[in-house]
Amino acid sequence: MxxxxxxxxxxxxxxxxxxxxxxxxxxxxxxxxxxxxxxxxxxxxxxxxxxxxxxxxxxxxxxxxxxxxLSAQSTAPRVEPSPIVPSPDYEGPEVARASRHAEYPASAERWAVFEISIPGPDHGNPFVDVDLHATFRLRAANGGGRRGSTYRVGGFYDGGGRYVIRLAAPDVGEWEFVTDSTARSLDGLRGSFSASAPARAGNRGPVRVADTFHFRYADGTRYRPVGTTAYAWTNQPADLQERTLETLAQTAFTKLRMCVFPKSYLFNTNEPPVYPFERAEDGTFDTTRPVPAFFRHLERRIDQLAELGIEADLILFHAYDRWGFSDLGKAGDDRYVRYLVRRLHAFRNVWWSLANEYDLVRSKTTEDWERFAEIIGEEDPTGHLTSIHNCFGFYDYTRPWITHCSIQRTDVYRTSENTTAWREEFGKPIVIDECAYEGDIDQGWGNISGEELVRRYWEGAVRGGYVGHGETYLNDREELWWSKGGELVGDSPARIAFLEKLMAQAPDGVFDPLPSDWDVAWGGAPGHELAYFGFGRPRYRDIIRKPGTRYAVDVIDTWNMSVERLPGTFEGTFRVPLPGRQYMAIRLTAARSDRADDGGETAGNREEGR
Incomplete structure (x- = not known):
């Protein structure tokens, strides 16, 4: 050769x-x-x-x-398996149509998981031999729903002769369904249920894009993505996973980036407790046979995140792989994506991230990513947020299926500072999921200080974006939060919670970029304006505003987490004294006749961060 x-x-x-x-x-x-x-x-x-x-x-x-x-060694070319078409002859004519019994509750909350379970045939390979759907119809609306609305939803095989179809009812009212399947015994089953208004605390529905650059839950409540990353936490020993949940419960994080598949990389050399596909003695995986226990475990963890008010930003593919999961072949990739979405679309706190660092997944082309997005669109009646994450070059974030920009840093120092320009370029929410991590490992992306991470958070926030957290402090157990979870030991989470508290005090609960000075970025909203000084250490700042509006002025120490109200109110041109140290901010709040400001502080008071 x-x-x-x-x-x-x-x-x-x-x-x-x-x-x-x-x-x-x-x-x-x-x-x-x-x-x-x-x-x-x-x-x-x-x-x-x-x-x-x-x-x-x-x-x-x-x-x-x-x-x-050299004479190159000969390697057999890869044979790309053809897609498997479910068999219409899986059950013969001797099997009566609709002869199985569907089990399901009589009622479910709106936006909660309504599940139909059907004991069914298990000969051959039901994962690929059988296709199952249900068409749901809103028979009687109660509220804002439209009577007659229909949704066709795919089901999946859950092992042990059990088939499942799920729906997160988008409207309150009376629903009915009928199944269709290539298996005669599962075809034509009928039923009905009632969808009621949410009763459980925290069930606000899935997150949607709102106001172009921000987010709200389906019930209209403002949502701010305060993100962190623990890529492989669900593929760790059980006690470590429990510690991760306990840690998250003590933080302000509302979004967690996490992989479906296990990870192989620095400080990630352990095998997962369970694999996503059946494994043969020779170590190969049968991608036609998912392991239900793996996916049930993932569902349980997603549910636990929902109880904590945390969105699960699920990464479908990544390059850090020694098992072959990053390249299952076109047919295998498609089958996996379809199976995953059918299982998880009814969980209200799911986001789809097609890839972490898509441009490192060398086996995939743009056509592949677009095809995966099309499958998600077909199989997800809930319409969860969907994006894709870069390493080097950006994906085309103008693509209609991309709901928000998921961005990795573009420079050793400057990334968050580009937020305003990216808002203008893409017209979508800017979520900087990786700006580098607080830690001390030998990789440049994983050894910035807590001060620097918080600075990047603030630089993105005042420009109307959302920056993500991660932590990579080395320990003897090699349990780094950024991948395995566990405990957080860094300085930034408390300061991030402080920023989140300040954002919540804005009139609409979000910051947008405001006209800025050449050396200082301003953000917030008209009448609720913040200037962030970052590296700067000014001893004062002269503020120039049009006469006619009086402002209450707060001096914010973003690192020491304090808010100090200056006595009195100010108008026109005035000077704000500052302590001459880094990471300070100023907040101007248009004064009202009935109270000092929307934060409830009075002149001279000092608010300490928690």
Whole structure:
């Protein structure tokens, strides 16, 4: 077989004992990179220049000559399996149509999980041999629902001869349903139930985009994504997962980025307790047979997050993989996405993130991501928020299926400062899910200080965006929050909670960018204006406003979490004294005749952060 070329996959080259030394000599940073598992599927030509050392033109030419001179090892080309079409002959004519009995409750809360369970046939492979749907119809509306509204919802096989169909009823009223299936015994089952107004505390429905750049729950309540990241927490030992939930209960976080699949990366070398697919003795996975216990466990954790008021921002694919889950083949990928969405769409606190760092998942093309988005659109009647996350270049966030921009930092220092420009460019909410993590590991993305993370939070907030948290402090157990969860030990969570409290005091509960000074960003709302000084250490700030409006003035120490009200009110041009230290902010609140401000403080009072 002819030698290697720039189009040869890195994995094939490294597996050849004659070719590997050439790569090791030319690109040692590549071979020793923690990304090596993810980069095995990349063409070698795309990886030239990886790391700090840049190859000269002569070195590159010599590498290609030496690789081409080798006799490349022959590897069998991958055979792409065809999609599996459910069989209309799964049950013969001797099986009576609608002969199974559907089990379901007589009532359910609006936006809660209504579940139909059907004991059914289990011969062959029901995961792929049987297709099942139900058409739900709002027979009698009670409130804002429209009578006659219909939703066709896909079901799934849950193992043990059990089939499930779920719905989060979008309207209060009387609902009826009828099933259709390729299995005769499951076809034509009928039933009805009542959807009532939510009674459980915290059931505000799914989160939607509102006011172009912000969010509300379906019931209209304002939602602010105060995000953190624990990628692989549900794939850890049970006691560690419980500690993660206990920690989250003590924080202000309202969104958690998390992977469906386990993760293989720095400080992530353990095997998950359960795999998502059945595993053969040779270590391969049968992607036609999901393991229901894996997905039931995920559902339980999502439910527990909902009880804490936390949205589960679910990552469907990622590149940090040694099991092959990042590339199941087109048919396998589609089957997995469809199965996952059918299982989880009725959980009100789910968001879909097609990928973490989509551009590192080398096995996927734009066509693949667009196809996954189409499947989600087909299978999710709830219409959950959907996005995709970048490493290097942005995805096209103008795509209609993308509800909000999920962004990783674009510069070592500056990212949050771009929030206003991104709002204008994409016309969607800006969620900076990764701005770097508070921690002390040897990776530049994971060793910024708590002060710097909080600064980035504030820089994004005053510009009308939402910045995410993460923590990567090294410990002997290698239980870093950013991936495994556990306990938080950093300084930023309390300061983030303080910022969240201040945002809640804005007239509509959110900050938008306001006309700013050349050196200081202003945000908030007219009559409720904040200036953030970040690195600056001014001893005072001269404020210039049109005469006619008097302001109460607060000096905010964003790190020490205090709000100090200056005595009296101010109008026109006035000077605000400051302590000459970093991370300070000023808040101007248009004074009202009936009270000092919307925060309920009186002149001279000092509010300490909790």
């Amino acid at each position: 002819s030698g290697y070329s720039p189009d040869s996959l890195l994995g094939d080259v490294l597996d050849d004992p004659g070719a590997r030394p050439l790569i090791e000599r030319a690109m040692p940073a590549l071979v020793n990179s923690p990304l090596i598992l993810q980069l095995r599927h990349s063409p070698v030509g795309q990886l030239i220049g990886f790391g700090a050392r840049q190859l000269t033109d002569e070195e590159i030419s010599r590498l290609w000559r030496d690789l081409a001179a």
